Amino acid sequence: MFNGLKRWFGAAAVACLVVSLASVVPAASSSASTRARAVKNGTYRVALGTDPGNLFPYQTVSSTAITLFSYTYDTLVSYNPKGKIVSELADRWTARAKTVTFQLRPKITCGDGSKLTASDVAADFRYVLNPKNASPWLNVSVPASGVTVKSNNARRTVTFVDSSPYSLLLQTTGPLMPIVCPNVLKHPGAYLHRTDGTGPYKLTSASPGSRYVLVRRPGYHWGPGGTSTTNLMPRKVILEVIADETTQTDLLLRGQLDEVALVGPNRSRLPRARGVNTYKLDEPFNWLWFDQRPGHVTDSLAVRRALTLALNLRTLEQVATAKLGSPATSLVPVLSNPCRYNSVSGAFPASNLARARRILRNAGWRAGSNGVLQKNGKPLDLTLLNATDQGASVSAANDYMQHQWDSIGASVTLDSMSTQGMLGVLFGPGNWDASLVTLGVYVPNQLVGFLSGPTPPSGENFAGIHSGAYAQATKNALKSVGTRSCVYWKEGEKALFKYDDLVPFANNPIYVGLYHSRAEVSFAGIYPTSVRMYRR
Amino acid sequence: MNGLRQRHPSLEFYARRSLRFVLSLLAMVIVSFAMIRVIPGNPVRAQLGITATEQEIRIRTRELGLNQSLLSQLWTYLGHLFTGHLGTSITLQEPVSNIIATRLPNTLEIASMAFLVTMVLSISAGLLLGAFTNGGRHPRTELSFTATTGLLVTIPEFVLAVLLQYVFGVKLGILPIAEKSGWTSYIMPVASLSIPPAAALSRLVRVETLNALGRDYMRTARSKRLPARLLYLRHVLPNVLTATLTLGGLLLVGLIAGTVLVETVFAWPGIGSTIVQAIEQKDYPLIQALVLLLGSMVLFVNFVVDILLGAIDPRSAIRTT
Numbered sequence: 001m002f003n004g005l006k007r008w009f010g011a012a013a014v015a016c017l018v019v020s021l022a023s024v025v026p027a028a029s030s031s032a033s034t035r036a037r038a039v040k041n042g043t044y045r046v047a048l049g050t051d052p053g054n055l056f057p058y059q060t061v062s063s064t065a066i067t068l069f070s071y072t073y074d075t076l077v078s079y080n081p082k083g084k085i086v087s088e089l090a091d092r093w094t095a096r097a098k099t100v101t102f103q104l105r106p107k108i109t110c111g112d113g114s115k116l117t118a119s120d121v122a123a124d125f126r127y128v129l130n131p132k133n134a135s136p137w138l139n140v141s142v143p144a145s146g147v148t149v150k151s152n153n154a155r156r157t158v159t160f161v162d163s164s165p166y167s168l169l170l171q172t173t174g175p176l177m178p179i180v181c182p183n184v185l186k187h188p189g190a191y192l193h194r195t196d197g198t199g200p201y202k203l204t205s206a207s208p209g210s211r212y213v214l215v216r217r218p219g220y221h222w223g224p225g226g227t228s229t230t231n232l233m234p235r236k237v238i239l240e241v242i243a244d245e246t247t248q249t250d251l252l253l254r255g256q257l258d259e260v261a262l263v264g265p266n267r268s269r270l271p272r273a274r275g276v277n278t279y280k281l282d283e284p285f286n287w288l289w290f291d292q293r294p295g296h297v298t299d300s301l302a303v304r305r306a307l308t309l310a311l312n313l314r315t316l317e318q319v320a321t322a323k324l325g326s327p328a329t330s331l332v333p334v335l336s337n338p339c340r341y342n343s344v345s346g347a348f349p350a351s352n353l354a355r356a357r358r359i360l361r362n363a364g365w366r367a368g369s370n371g372v373l374q375k376n377g378k379p380l381d382l383t384l385l386n387a388t389d390q391g392a393s394v395s396a397a398n399d400y401m402q403h404q405w406d407s408i409g410a411s412v413t414l415d416s417m418s419t420q421g422m423l424g425v426l427f428g429p430g431n432w433d434a435s436l437v438t439l440g441v442y443v444p445n446q447l448v449g450f451l452s453g454p455t456p457p458s459g460e461n462f463a464g465i466h467s468g469a470y471a472q473a474t475k476n477a478l479k480s481v482g483t484r485s486c487v488y489w490k491e492g493e494k495a496l497f498k499y500d501d502l503v504p505f506a507n508n509p510i511y512v513g514l515y516h517s518r519a520e521v522s523f524a525g526i527y528p529t530s531v532r533m534y535r536r
Numbered sequence: 537m538n539g540l541r542q543r544h545p546s547l548e549f550y551a552r553r554s555l556r557f558v559l560s561l562l563a564m565v566i567v568s569f570a571m572i573r574v575i576p577g578n579p580v581r582a583q584l585g586i587t588a589t590e591q592e593i594r595i596r597t598r599e600l601g602l603n604q605s606l607l608s609q610l611w612t613y614l615g616h617l618f619t620g621h622l623g624t625s626i627t628l629q630e631p632v633s634n635i636i637a638t639r640l641p642n643t644l645e646i647a648s649m650a651f652l653v654t655m656v657l658s659i660s661a662g663l664l665l666g667a668f669t670n671g672g673r674h675p676r677t678e679l680s681f682t683a684t685t686g687l688l689v690t691i692p693e694f695v696l697a698v699l700l701q702y703v704f705g706v707k708l709g710i711l712p713i714a715e716k717s718g719w720t721s722y723i724m725p726v727a728s729l730s731i732p733p734a735a736a737l738s739r740l741v742r743v744e745t746l747n748a749l750g751r752d753y754m755r756t757a758r759s760k761r762l763p764a765r766l767l768y769l770r771h772v773l774p775n776v777l778t779a780t781l782t783l784g785g786l787l788l789v790g791l792i793a794g795t796v797l798v799e800t801v802f803a804w805p806g807i808g809s810t811i812v813q814a815i816e817q818k819d820y821p822l823i824q825a826l827v828l829l830l831g832s833m834v835l836f837v838n839f840v841v842d843i844l845l846g847a848i849d850p851r852s853a854i855r856t857t
Contacts, residue, residue, distance in 0.1 A: 050627070054629030059629045134591070134592050134596065134599075138589065144589065192630055207638075207805065208628075208638050209638060209806075209810060210805035242803035243803060243809055244800055244801060247713060247714045247803055250701070250702075250714075254709060420579065420581075420818060421575075424578060439586060439587055440585070440586075440587060441587065460589075460590070
């Protein structure tokens, strides 16, 4: 269904849409295994929806590649289930507005036994920072410009210095990007189907398009929060490429797979299956955007307000997510967001058609001869972009919006096209007024360029949002260090909602199903060191 | 031209067919080239996603050569095709030729098995039923045979695949649900690929058998009291085979299309499941190459069938086309 959308938006520049799993809700599902003892040295089989492809980590952010990397590579730091930063490769760190320093643990070793040094880590980031390499991690794990990386092998420190304050520098450079061992950078081409990292598992065989076999590494003791590999963890992990979610679910329910992550209609089969532990990971889904560049009727606050009031956002959420979603909470997925806040709750008034009509009348809109509202001879014509390849539920949501808006006197044209065509319109000449689009990001900093600043082609603010309050809030946020910025990020989002610049209405969860197994869930999937299998 | 036709009619037929084959290939190359360029929107932005930076998009566009003029792009594309350089997949970040080399054998495995099974099954069942129901005997058997095969012919491969998967994999649990593993994992993919064409072909074989059985040479053979074994193997089978091979070749073409869906259902690591994913992820270099590969396979099979048909039966009407 909206598989296409997830893959599509998620696959690339910022993998997070697929990967960044949010708000772990271990659904109360039937599991007989809670108190049972974990199986030692088991074999754990995980479904991958697509082949991870090239395994050189700095040229891919595909969600399935990142799943594989979580077994073979480590990050500098990690999040615990409560959203606090904990140690991983680095056991100490200090963060200021413009600098962050990580100190690596001593005696971290790569798969071949060689030591990982601070300069190796710095080299990884320098590769990403080099614009010639066009790494999709640029702007994701490190700001694109103004950052220098320094290292000191004797002290085992890696330091990032930003020329302008970036507030969440620690949360950007620390927990997102897999750190590779120096051999990988020397010969990226040799690591097409191999890995060389410090992670808790080693890739022992790769059959592209089919399966990837990983074996637990002894002596690993630098996992999240200082965890080590134990024999309670699976000894062998097999990642199996299975594109079809129905097949994945069938295999899981028969115990021929131990882990699946679903985004399609098969999700509803998981919670009622016996022996399956289901974790729901909320993802922001399909925000309603209005084109606010000059010449668009949606540049007017009255029009945007009326259009939002005409919609029952709860209905819209249920239609768009086929009743599998929940109300929106924020623009950033909870699990990768260092700030845990709900900026959406209470931000939008309840649906009220009469009030919507009144607002338009007060703004000078009068019914024309054909029943469509007019102001100064200009009709209230709206073009609503509809992506036809994002599943029936998204199209149904667009139909609902068209119907509601027509009923308050607008004349809405549904412009249906592929998602590719839609992006062409959004970033091109901009023949649109309203559209459902999601931006997949890890941290709120990444949104700034899309929600403020210059419009395409000189910038990325494709809807031409010009909210002074948002700009001020983000300026304050960037100046504050770490989670002290959260209050400003929340304020910024609320400022956008207050003037109906952007209307998020749904979270659409990814369902992670584990068969008679338990694990802690991260934005990159599950933490490999936390997997425990139980007797079936 | 007229002179050539009179002197070497078959040579002229082969030349015409070959020319048509080359022209079809060329048309397909151009269509696969145009595909990525005529679709509205920037394919690079579409693939990299909405949050890709302008710089990243510029670099990838240059890598794909999409910033050059259409004509020079076509020229480089043709040049690369001849040197076997198929580009790099955007999503997998891996040379396309690599991907084809690892996945094509898996597809050929099940496709050739399915073809073999189809042939053996349909010829034996068709011959047997033909002999059994010859001359209006056993009308009930005939009815149930035509009804069953008629039904099976109408079931698309992927529906059959899902059905088999549900019954034997999910409900009964006697066969692996999906993925390539031991020999048992081949059973369902091969069965879903071969049952519908086998049903179609066995109907044809039966009719051809009945046809052959009514011929004069059969009466002669019978009057010579030839043993039934020789009667069928030496006199019926060869006469049935020409028509069967023709349709068999066409079914092989259908098989190529069938693998695309069946591989996806059974998570088979072949070309078919790869092309489905490539299309979903808008991986144009990969789609382009796979469309070319599958397309040229189809054209090639058609070409060979035409040539064989002309060669086997010199009276065939195909020679004049």
